[in-house]
Amino acid sequence: MRIGIVVDSACDLPPAWLDAHNVHLLPVTVRIGETSFVDLRDERATLDFVEAHVTERGHTAETAAYPSDRIKALFLEQLVVDYDYVFCMTITRHRSQIHDNATHASFAVLNEYRPIRMQAGHTTPFALRIVDSQQVFAGQGILPVEAVRLREAGASAPDIRSRLEFLAERSYAYMVPRDLGYLRARIKHRGDKSVSLLAALIGGALDIKPILHCHRGDTGPVGKIRGFEPAAEKLFAFAAQRVRAGLLTPTLCLSYGGELDQLHALPGYAALASACDEHHVERFETVMSLTGMVNVGAGSLTVGFAAPPHAFA
Template identity: 65%
Template sequence: MRIGLVVDSACDLPLEYLQRNEVTVLPITVRIGDAVLADHRDEQATLEFLNAHVAERGHEAETMPFTVQQIHDLFLQRLVIDYDYVFCMTITKTRSPIFDNATQASFAILNDYRPVRAAAGHDTPFALRVVDTQNLFAAQGVTAVEAVRLRAAGEGAPKIRARLENLALHTHGYLVPPDLYYIRNRGRTKGDRSVGLLSAALGTALDIKPVLHCNRGETGPVAKIKGFNPAVQKLFEHVVQRIGHGDLMTPTLCLSYGGELDAMRALPGYDALREACQVHNIELFESVMSLTGMVNVGKGALVVGFAAEGQKFSA
């Protein structure tokens, strides 16, 4: 059985990895004023757009994921011919309509694929599964990497489906945002008032940075630490501890950063984290944050993703 894998461009994995493993990307288009870029995980294009637009006006951005019709057309034009079963892994449905769009499109795809496959010489059925990763950005990458690994190991679609859906329940995404005002303004643009003016002002004045945690589609603070670098260091130390205890459910750790990766690698605690990954045979994936991610959480934000049971972060 030929198994295909699809992610949306908010999934923070290196483009080279996605291309090498033939993972299809559903692009998300970002518009800031008259500037428009379809995010295909091209890091250089993302950085150029970031430097030109996001830092000043990112909170005003409009993000436009693939529509139901665009997803339908992509499958009918290529994926139902190239594969027999496709897993489409999306950003959490609590933060984006991509999961719902893909689910709605799947009904039409399963109704329309037969003549397309027949014309290509395939007389076998086609199936697809839309998987809500229940997480964001780098943490989405954990599910995708596991799907690649299972496919390469020759596992069948039922086992892959069960594994991915279970893994989504135990995937943790941690975010350290550098600018609470940005988060507040972006939230107001999207109708989310979870960070108020007073909280942003106090946090900025005192240089307090939250460590935000996402699991099962729910996001909230697990710590508030004075200073961005100390907050990042505390997060890295937490991950090193979990790696050292053998807690990770997959040998995968994903990092993404809203800027040049050299700046991320200079953050305190990074070297110890990288060493822990090497010692314990954890594959470390590093990528520039998607443009979608950056317009939502701001330039210079850091996201860490891994899978483990329980949430044990303590400041």
């Protein structure tokens, strides 16, 4: 069975890895004033756009999920011919319209694919599954990496589906925002309740950085540290602790809202990398998606993994 994999561009995985494994992309469009940018996971283009538009005005940005008619066209024009079963994994439905758009498109795809496949010489049925990753940014990377591993190992579509649904419930993302002034403005613009405006205001005055957490679609603060670099070091040490305790997949995803050299220079990164190497956990590192940087600010850090239940400490 030919199995296809689709993610949206908020998913923080390296573009080279996505290309190498033929993972298809649902791009997110970001608009700031009269300027728009289609996020195609081009790291250089993303950083250039951030420098030109996001730093000062990014908190006012509007993001547009890939519309259902475009998703339908992607499937009917390409995917129903190239594959027999497609997994489409999206950012948590609590944060974006992408999951709902993909679900809406899937009904039309399943009603209309048969003549297209028959014309291409395929007489077998086509199936697809829309999977809510229940995650954001680096946390989204766990499921597609596992889907590729299972596909390459020859796993069946039902087995892959079961595994992805299992991991979606057990995936975690942790994040340290760099600029709380930006985050405060963004929260106010969105009307977001994940981090209180008062906490962000006080934190900005004292240079206290919250450590934010996403699990099963819910987001909120789990800790606070004075200064960005100490907060990053604390997060890296915690991630290394989880690696040593045992992850549910041999995967750790990291994304950073800037050049990756800056990520590598953060205190605690080398110790985390060493722990991953020692325990045979593969690191996937990338520039944060434009969606991520618009929502949490440039220079922010996210870490994602799948693990048994735990508390941040």
